[in-house]
Amino acid sequence: MIRLIFLLIPFLLFGSPLKVIDLKENNGIVSIIFNKNIKSESFKKSKINTGIYYDIVSEYTLTKKTFRLKNKNFITIAQNNKTTTRIVVQSKKIDSLNFKINKNILLLSFEVQKQSNQNKQTQNDIANLFDSVDDKKLAQASNQTKPKNEQKQEETIVLARDNSNRVVVLDPGHGGKDCGAQAGKICEKTITLAIGKLIKKTLESRGYKVYMTRDSDSYISLTDRTKFANNKEADIFVSIHANSLPKTSKSYSVTNGIETYFLSSARSERARKVAEIENKDDIEVMNYFSKLSFLNSINSQRLLASNKLAIDVQHGMLVNARKLYSKTTDGGVREGPFWVLVGALMPSILVEVGYISHKSDLEKLQKKNYQERLAIGIADGIDNYFLKNF
Ligand SMILES: [Zn+2]
Incomplete structure (x- = not known):
């Protein structure tokens, strides 16, 4: 019986619908956390007067939430219709938006003016938003922190992120x-x-x-x-x-x-x-x-x-x-x-x-x-x- 459950678990996970399960904001970085891994292709991007929005086919299990970031940048996440979650990004400098995916997390943030060389590079990488999302690079970066024989123990992933005010x-x-x-x-x-x-x-x-x-x-x-x-x-x-x-x-x-x-x-x-x-x-x-x-x-x-x-x-x-x-x-x-x-x-x-x-x-x-x-x-x-x- 136990064995059957174990066999079913991967199937159930794989078969379950995509859901937004949590939202976080830390130091200007908004994390949108899904119940399973996501891909940049799944986000449909559209322009609006005040910025852009992304639609993704997924359930939104939380209440509508707006993050008010520095420099009058706003990120709002809400259920758009029964099947779609909409992420609205309003900013006067929409080009400075960072869009990064790491496994099941979408990370959104804005580049600050004061920045190190590394951050400048990140900004260049992200100038084209979706086209530039490079999961392989991120995966590589996170693998570098793992010892060969301790990969399973490593729980956290080191991401390229804005540390300029740390x-x-x-x-x-x-x-x-x-x-x-x-x-x-x-x-x-x-x-x-x-x-x-x-x-x-x-x-x-x-x-x-x-x-x-x-x-x-x-x-x-x-x-x-x-x-x-x-x-x-x-x-x-x-x-x-x-x-x-x-x-x-x-x-x-x-x-x-x-x-x-x-x-x-x-x-x-x-x-x-x-x-x-x-x-x-x-x-x-x-x-x-x-x-x-x-x-x-x-x-x-x-x-x-x-x-x-x-x-x-x-x-x-x-x-x-x-x-x-x-x-x-x-x-x-x-x-x-x-x-x-x-x-x-x-x-x-x-x-x-x-x-x-x-x-x-x-x-x-x-x-x-x-x-x-x-x-x-x-x-x-x-x-x-x-x-x-x-
Ligand atoms: Zn000493």
Whole structure:
């Protein structure tokens, strides 16, 4: 019986009529979600005085909805007749409309004036609307984020989208007089800066606005790092570090892998130890009471967002690191009382890209291709975080 049901499910899905099942608007991008995959050919486009509309043979199960976007752009979705859903797009600059299909989702948005090279390219791609929709390219882009052996686990898809008003502050840990963790002549500060620069490059190529707390070997106090992020009105703050165990530790030569932390007052033994090392720089200058009030100021919404960001970034790093080293250890997402994250007013995380106290981690972390993989992984994580939460 169960087997029969399983056999029927694909048939039922395939045979069911096309329906609009949900609508969303995030940051100027309107998503029209269907119950199954759609094709650009299914949309019939017509011009009107104030813009254009698209008709598609599908049921519309929701109430009529108008999205009022910036620059007096309107997108209205409603049932036109029994068999047709109509999407009306009203705009003075209808040429700036982005029309993208990804599987069962139609994404509509308007190009903003201020744009990166990537966005300009997207705009060119879309100038002819339907003719330019390139499902293959999108599929390719989404496949690039999937590891060969983890395709089934990957739930989210990285899309070409407008990130020009998303501000990311990257914070390469330590610098200047502060070497961070040390292994022989190699300082943590050098590795974090190299990776930070690569993340910046990757995110900028995806249209993000990116600032770095330092882009040279200079010393910056922990509090100035978050102040910088607050001044830039960053949407997220990512502090980059490499882990290390004290030589006296029993697991010194064994412990390795990637971890991501988000700020909380939780104090697991492990988080406490890592935080102790990363906090060392400024901890003396903060008196007990200011620490206490800082911890009390942790806002639960920001904590939740930081946790989500941490999960996405950790996943992105692991998936990418494993493309080069399939046995990369997943140290997981953890909470900890990191001062560098305390003053940040936005979701913020601290990544530990590996253990420089571990021989092969240290070797990998100095390789450009591995650093690039980590940068792509962190950027993928950031992409997915914004895709899911905004
Ligand atoms: Zn560090």
